Amino acid sequence: MQRLGACAIYKRKSRGVERIGMTRFYDFKAFEAKWQRIWEEREAFRVMEDPAKPKYYCLEMYPYPSGKIHMGHVRNYSIGDVVARYFRMRGCNVLHPMGWDSFGLPAENAAIEHGVHPAAWTYDNIGYMRKQLKQMGLSYDWEREITSSDPDYYRWNQWFFLKMYEKGLAYKKPAFVNWCEVCQTVLANEQVEGGRCWRDESEVIQKELDQWFFKITAYAEELLEGLDRLPGWPERVKTMQRNWIGRSVGAEVNFPLASGLSPITIFTTRQDTLYGATFMVLAPEHPLVPQLAQGRPEVQIFIERMRTQDHLVRTAAETEKEGIFTGAYAVNPLTEEKIPIWLANFVLLEYGTGAIMAVPAHDQRDFEFAKKYDLPIQVVIQPEEGALTTEDLEKAYEDEGVMVNSGPFTGLPSLQGRETVVQYLEERGIGKRAVNYRLRDWGISRQRYWGTPIPIISCDRCGTVPVPYTDLPVLLPQDVEITMKGRSPLARVERFVNVSCPTCQGAARRETDTMDTFVDSSWYFLRFCNPEAQDRAVEKSKVAYWMPVDQYIGGIEHAVLHLLYARFFTKVIRDLGLIVHDEPFVNLLTQGMVCKETSRCPTHGYRFPQEVNAQGRCTECDRPVEVGRTEKMSKSRRNVVDPDDLLNRYGADTARLFSLFAAPPEKDLEWSDKGVEGAFRFLNRVYRLVDGWTEEFSHPVPAISFADLTVGRAVYQKAHLTIMKVTEDLDRDFHFNTAIAALMELVNVLGQFDLHDEPGGHGERRAVARFAVETLIILLGPFAPHLAEELWQRLGNPRSVFEEPWPMHDVEVVQREVLVVVVQVNGKLRSRISLPPHAGEEELRRAALHDSRVQTWLQGRQVKRVVVVPKKLVNIVTD
RNA sequence: GCCGGGGUGGCGGAAUGGCAGACGCAAGGGACUUAAAAUCCCUCGGGCCUUAGGCCCGUGCGGGUUCGAGUCCCGCCCUCGGCACCA
Numbered sequence: 001m002q003r004l005g006a007c008a009i010y011k012r013k014s015r016g017v018e019r020i021g022m023t024r025f026y027d028f029k030a031f032e033a034k035w036q037r038i039w040e041e042r043e044a045f046r047v048m049e050d051p052a053k054p055k056y057y058c059l060e061m062y063p064y065p066s067g068k069i070h071m072g073h074v075r076n077y078s079i080g081d082v083v084a085r086y087f088r089m090r091g092c093n094v095l096h097p098m099g100w101d102s103f104g105l106p107a108e109n110a111a112i113e114h115g116v117h118p119a120a121w122t123y124d125n126i127g128y129m130r131k132q133l134k135q136m137g138l139s140y141d142w143e144r145e146i147t148s149s150d151p152d153y154y155r156w157n158q159w160f161f162l163k164m165y166e167k168g169l170a171y172k173k174p175a176f177v178n179w180c181e182v183c184q185t186v187l188a189n190e191q192v193e194g195g196r197c198w199r200d201e202s203e204v205i206q207k208e209l210d211q212w213f214f215k216i217t218a219y220a221e222e223l224l225e226g227l228d229r230l231p232g233w234p235e236r237v238k239t240m241q242r243n244w245i246g247r248s249v250g251a252e253v254n255f256p257l258a259s260g261l262s263p264i265t266i267f268t269t270r271q272d273t274l275y276g277a278t279f280m281v282l283a284p285e286h287p288l289v290p291q292l293a294q295g296r297p298e299v300q301i302f303i304e305r306m307r308t309q310d311h312l313v314r315t316a317a318e319t320e321k322e323g324i325f326t327g328a329y330a331v332n333p334l335t336e337e338k339i340p341i342w343l344a345n346f347v348l349l350e351y352g353t354g355a356i357m358a359v360p361a362h363d364q365r366d367f368e369f370a371k372k373y374d375l376p377i378q379v380v381i382q383p384e385e386g387a388l389t390t391e392d393l394e395k396a397y398e399d400e401g402v403m404v405n406s407g408p409f410t411g412l413p414s415l416q417g418r419e420t421v422v423q424y425l426e427e428r429g430i431g432k433r434a435v436n437y438r439l440r441d442w443g444i445s446r447q448r449y450w451g452t453p454i455p456i457i458s459c460d461r462c463g464t465v466p467v468p469y470t471d472l473p474v475l476l477p478q479d480v481e482i483t484m485k486g487r488s489p490l491a492r493v494e495r496f497v498n499v500s501c502p503t504c505q506g507a508a509r510r511e512t513d514t515m516d517t518f519v520d521s522s523w524y525f526l527r528f529c530n531p532e533a534q535d536r537a538v539e540k541s542k543v544a545y546w547m548p549v550d551q552y553i554g555g556i557e558h559a560v561l562h563l564l565y566a567r568f569f570t571k572v573i574r575d576l577g578l579i580v581h582d583e584p585f586v587n588l589l590t591q592g593m594v595c596k597e598t599s600r601c602p603t604h605g606y607r608f609p610q611e612v613n614a615q616g617r618c619t620e621c622d623r624p625v626e627v628g629r630t631e632k633m634s635k636s637r638r639n640v641v642d643p644d645d646l647l648n649r650y651g652a653d654t655a656r657l658f659s660l661f662a663a664p665p666e667k668d669l670e671w672s673d674k675g676v677e678g679a680f681r682f683l684n685r686v687y688r689l690v691d692g693w694t695e696e697f698s699h700p701v702p703a704i705s706f707a708d709l710t711v712g713r714a715v716y717q718k719a720h721l722t723i724m725k726v727t728e729d730l731d732r733d734f735h736f737n738t739a740i741a742a743l744m745e746l747v748n749v750l751g752q753f754d755l756h757d758e759p760g761g762h763g764e765r766r767a768v769a770r771f772a773v774e775t776l777i778i779l780l781g782p783f784a785p786h787l788a789e790e791l792w793q794r795l796g797n798p799r800s801v802f803e804e805p806w807p808m809h810d811v812e813v814v815q816r817e818v819l820v821v822v823v824q825v826n827g828k829l830r831s832r833i834s835l836p837p838h839a840g841e842e843e844l845r846r847a848a849l850h851d852s853r854v855q856t857w858l859q860g861r862q863v864k865r866v867v868v869v870p871k872k873l874v875n876i877v878t879d
Numbered sequence: 880g881c882c883g884g885g886g887u888g889g890c891g892g893a894a895u896g897g898c899a900g901a902c903g904c905a906a907g908g909g910a911c912u913u914a915a916a917a918u919c920c921c922u923c924g925g926g927c928c929u930u931a932g933g934c935c936c937g938u939g940c941g942g943g944u945u946c947g948a949g950u951c952c953c954g955c956c957c958u959c960g961g962c963a964c965c966a
Contacts, residue, residue, distance in 0.1 A: 234883095234884095235884090236882090236883045236960085236961080239882060239961085239962095240882085240961060240962075242882090243881090243882070243883095243963090244962080246962095246965065248965075250966080266966080267966065268966060269966065270966080281966090314964095315964070315965095316963090316964080317880090317964050318964095321964075344964095345964090346964045346966095347964085347966080348965070348966090350965090351966075355966095356966045357966085359966090364964085365964050366966085368964095436965080436966090437965095438965055559961080560962095661891095661892095661902085661903070662891060662892085662903085664892085666884095669891090670890090670891060672890085674903095674904050674905070675891070675903070675904060681903095684917095684918095685918095688918085737892070737902080738892095738893065738894095738901080740902080740903090741893075741901065741903075742902080743902095744901095744903075745902070748902090751919090822897075822898050824897085824946085824947075826946080826947090827945095827947045828947095829898055864946090865946060866946090867897090867946050869897060872897060872898090873897050875897080875946050875947060876946090877946045877947090
């Protein structure tokens with residue numbers, strides 16, 4: 001019985017030494033290290049294609065190597081590991097890989113702040129985090145590890161880029177970026193705060209630079225429609241993608257100019273309100289503006305002001321509407337009235353045609369604008385009840401109604417009017433049906449060093465020339481000075497920039513921008529199928545075997561960006577003929593955030609737990625600290641828990657078990673130190689239970705069958721019920737928390753069980769106990785793999801517990817021996833009756849009516865009806 | 880404003896339209912111990928009936944459907960998240 005943890009040994013050796021707060025615990029450190037070593041030696045999680053087995057691809061979002069793993073990773077990867085181990089035990093050939101999303105800005109910031117090379121910083125972090133993941137006992141096939149910043153990986157980003165370039169899906173156009181004059185660099189949207197640079201607080205301007213784009217809009221319709229064929233995705237993720245794609249159906253209408261210049265086309269979803277269009281508004285950047293506003297310097301000034309205003313600010317809903325008259329007029333094609341053309345901040349060049357017809361009576365934005373600049377308002381839609389007049393209009397009437405003041409259309413319901421008007425426009429060549437998407441093309445240029453070089457060369461004679469495939473990869477040069485000064489750091493590396501043109505051999509320059517790191521993660525799941533392939537990005541047969549991903553698991557924060565880009569890439573690669581599937585991820589589990597309560601001091605803000613004393617006061621100023629609401633764990637909120645501490649103190653199995661037990665996976669998890677201890681206690685209880693019985697189990701146990709069992713029937717049955725419950729919970733929605741609860745129930749039952757036979761017994765109790773314990777260990781395996789392996793081995797089993805097939809419950813055993821049926825009178829619980837398990841409806845009814853407690857409730861009442869739910873309940877309805 | 884989650888004990892959370900509160904945490908009581916820790920056992924939604932044992936109320940609020948509603952329907956309130964001048 002000398003198997004308890006180190007502390008217990010210490011206590012025994014040093015009798016008489018008093019230690020307060022000493023705990024006895026199982027030696028998780030030794031077990032976990034041992035089994036991690038054995039798994040590695042046995043290559044337990046290597047997989048190859050095996051047509052004989054059903055395949056299962058389980059994937060968790062690969063991490064950015066920021067330094068250390070955080071609790072979100074612990075949760076994410078614990079979930080994934082249970083899924084992977086479970087399906088493996090169910091007989092599937094499981095692909096469960098891991099890698100590193102290792103290009104990105106933090107590496108460059110580290111270079112600027114600490115003078116470390118981004119590569120050194122990144123690869124150090126990967127080394128540390130890989131060690132942490134291994135310490136968690138995750139069942140990855142590490143032979144398939146990929147690192148997106150390796151040339152072996154990113155060369156294929158370049159390859160895909162060139163393929164897309166050939167197909168016209170990658171193109172260059174001028175686009176606005178956030179530019180800080182002080183830093184001389186482009187800033188990401190997240191680095192612009194209120195229109196100012198986050199570093200030096202100087203004003204950020206919109207600068208027009210040549211940028212590379214992927215034409216994701218070419219797939220807008222398919223990306224939208226495909227969502228309907230993803231039943232395994234959470235509804236909210238699909239909704240967010242639908243909103244993001246933002247399909248709207250309407251019409252494009254041509255408005256002739258009064259001066260006879262070529263007409264201006266607008267997009268509208270409300271062509272039924274065309275008769276109410278009393279003016280037009282163009283985006284300040286609209287290409288026709290210079291012609292229209294000739295000789296009007298004040299318009300130039302307005303445009304200039306709009307150009308320099310931060311795009312985010314300008315497009316914010318709270319920003320006041322402002323505009324200016326261009327001096328030009330257009331003609332409403334239906335009323336044939338002359339209407340003024342204005343420019344305004346709220347009209348965006350990127351959406352629709354960059355021009356709108358303004359219907360102030362029926363569009364709130366137009367209404368506010370018309371009121372401000374005193375422009376005419378004309379009511380053309382009347383609500384069903386009550387008349388609307390222009391005079392008493394306090395806000396725009398945007399709902400449906402009946403068309404009025406609309407010439408031949410007057411009297412039509414607005415909904416129907418939309419169809420009739422668009423037909424009319426098409427017949428006369430004034431306009432046509434049109435669909436618009438809010439989705440914009442994906443700008444992938446980054447003026448950064450630590451990313452995939454864009455494989456393009458520009459030559460003064462030949463223009464834009466793609467790097468030939470044979471010259472890939474375009475390697476990212478190593479010795480580059482990284483500062484915040486200047487444009488892309490690569491632009492100052494002459495050896496890199498200066499090349500000869502692949503077409504004319506003349507002097508030419510390389511593109512010095514790098515790709516958005518979302519490009520890397522848009523296809524990494526394909527690379528896991530054939531990470532070793534040197535001559536191609538994806539190997540058709542292997543990808544055909546493994547893809548699509550059966551279960552993808554990650555944070556909700558990628559609901560739109562990553563998950564949309566990955567779907568887009570999948571469709572592009574399909575159209576390149578390399579894969580056959582349309583969607584990358586069949587089932588998606590978006591795990592909730594890991595949260596913890598925060599502490600705030602009135603003077604010092606967020607406090608770490610160690611910055612709060614026992615009296616709940618700030619250690620710096622002694623003011624009472626307010627315990628705030630629970631929020632997502634983050635360094636800035638000072639409410640993080642370091643997984644290293646958790647792993648050292650309680651071990652991987654406890655860390656995993658707690659993060660799975662505390663909440664269902666898709667909900668937020670509230671951190672609780674006490675809850676972690678609870679999980680640890682449970683594992684210790686399992687350990688002690690098995691440890692205490694190992695000796696008994698070394699004696700031979702007889703074969704048992706439930707039918708002949710004279711003792712321990714309830715325990716035997718509980719084991720089968722637990723198999724049923726755990727299996728159901730894993731199959732239905734991965735309800736790990738209730739599955740673990742079922743295991744706890746089994747342990748509670750076993751804790752009460754005495755396995756010593758009555759005099760004259762022949763080991764039946766021992767046999768029941770052994771069966772139940774082995775069942776427990778197998779079922780516990782996916783959740784607490786190290787402890788399960790250790791206990792399994794100690795019971796004398798030579799093979800790994802993960803080579804055991806997942807058990808199946810016996811339907812005969814699970815049948816209750818005695819049915820306890822609930823009896824209600826008028827829907828209220830009044831009694832319970834016990835009956836043999838196969839009692840029929842009539843027996844139930846009779847037994848219920850004769851029950852003495854029920855009798856007292858029926859006194860003086862007439863039984864009107866008796867509802868019988870077989871095996872469950874009888875409800876007696878009286879008058 | 881629009882869309883999507885969610886409101887159940889002191890807390891995290893359970894409940895295919897059929898026993899509300901599984902399991903865990905906290906709390907209280909007890910056993911073991913010289914003592915503490917650890918462990919084990921018991922109690923644990925609220926109110927009421929002196930007891931055995933029972934009764935009443937209770938899943939955000941108000942209606943409805945049903946023999947029966949935490950669960951389904953209608954109307955609200957609160958809360959979290961996403962989107963938001965998208966024509």
